[in-house]
Amino acid sequence: MSAPETTAAPGTITEPAIAVRVSSVDKVFETQGGRVHALEGIDLSVAAGEFVSLIGPSGCGKSTLMRLIADLDAPTSGSIAVFGKTPTRARLDQEYGIAFQQAGLLPWRTVAANVALPLELHGVGQAARRAKVDELLDMVGLAEFAERYPDQLSGGMQQRVAIARSLAEQPRLLLMDEPFGALDEMTREKMQADLVRIAGETGAAVVFVTHSIPEAVFLSDRVVVMSPRPGRIREIVPMRLAGAAAGPADGVGAVEGAATRAARTEGLREDRSFFEMVTAVREALHGAPVATGARGVETR
């Protein structure tokens, strides 16, 4: 294993603005019930610093797509590049941080030791480790819980620890698979606001899997709407929200992303443009204008 590259890597000179490029990716699972076409003809690029949500009903392959980018699974055909590298190389170089629906903290480690785990595995010295952990716990607002154990924290706090851990290696890409899915609505909205701030502070690109339309709208620069059986991208909806004249239209202009993020405050949830975008995503999900009662996708 080569040393993790946490600063700008030389291998990215060719395409400095692209965090993830997915080109005509297919994924087929061989199961006992036959072949399941989880993903078909997926093309997607995520610009550096851009926040992209994947949304769709169960079985649309949104988690599978994220797992392919994370190199936790391999595509059946097509190619994926993460900062111009193969996903495996990017994983070995610690180009991304990852968080799942469950916090996945190690119960025998304190909060601080959990956040320090990736650093420990990559041979970061103790002093540097402690400084980094303090900084990260500060960022997620859990500084005074450093010596607690996961079973002493609420679900929302555990998830914040998991997010701090995913940021430990200062990745330029965050992969998140429904990280707030198990949280109550109040905690969820608070965490969304925190995530917007943290993503802004770190400048990391985010690929965010969710099945909540308002969550996707609130967080994202672009929302990728997927449909199931086989998993396809139905539409990519750029978010045009109040305070941002125009969001990045088709991915490669994400430098404005940071500017639009500043506008994502709690007030946005009450804003007209927010509801318009929710409607736009809902219509994309159902393929036609819908009045009420979206099916298949939670609208919370």
Add this chain to the structure above:
Amino acid sequence: MTTAARRAAVVGWGVAGLLLLVVLWEGYKLLAPADGVLIGETRVLPRTTDLAMPHVWDMFGRLAEPVTRSPSAQPLWLVILLGALTTLGIAAAGWLVGVVVGIGLALVMQRWRVAEWGLLPWIVLSQTVPLIAFAPIVKSWGSRVEIGSFEWQDWMSVALIASYLAFFPIAIGALKGLQSPDRIHEELMQSYAAGYWATLMKLRFPAAVPYLLPALRLGAANAVIGAVVAEVSTGLQGGIGRLLIQFAGQASGDPAKAWGPIFGAIVLGLVAAGSVALLGVILKNYRRTEETA
């Protein structure tokens, strides 16, 4: 209830249980007929004579008296204590071998699925071989082992047999423990580009602790049983197994004496299992579970 009160209650119930046993023993001895209870020709409850069931105070009183009538004889409790310590040492050696072999097998089985399929049936099968049957064989094989200045000692045969009983629960428990991490934890380690050894040390072993502790305790109890039985069947001198046989032979003249080594063996098992429980106190943080408060 406070912690202290709860602890007192635990001790209290333990003492109450022991007292109940004494009451039952003495009560039966007092009330039942001397010849026991018979249904037809079959005796369903034992005789209550002093020969078959000595009084509790006789059994304990006997411990303070000398082993034999010889003026230089040591008190019975001291002889039993020394025997028990000898056996404990042998059992501990056997337990350590069992830990190494058991965890080693578990590691191999966890690493390679094929090894699990191939080894596990044999490991289970190994425990069906009666201990009494192969103890003499191990002893005779051992007596032929001589490597350089190293010479096989008889106690090593006993330790080996103890390890044979000890390794089984450890191998099974360790395998279950090493396989216990959630998929999400394994994938996290994968995302950190952690290799096999790093994953083993940071994830699998810590996660295995809650499974290993009861397995180690069971292994310790098994090692003691194995050592005692092996001492009896190989005729090793000095341990409590030998005392059990020797004093049982003298029971017709001195019935209370035969119970001494039995108490010794019980205490021995408790000490062995208790030492491992101590390990659990040290490793208590590894027994936490990730549950929301």
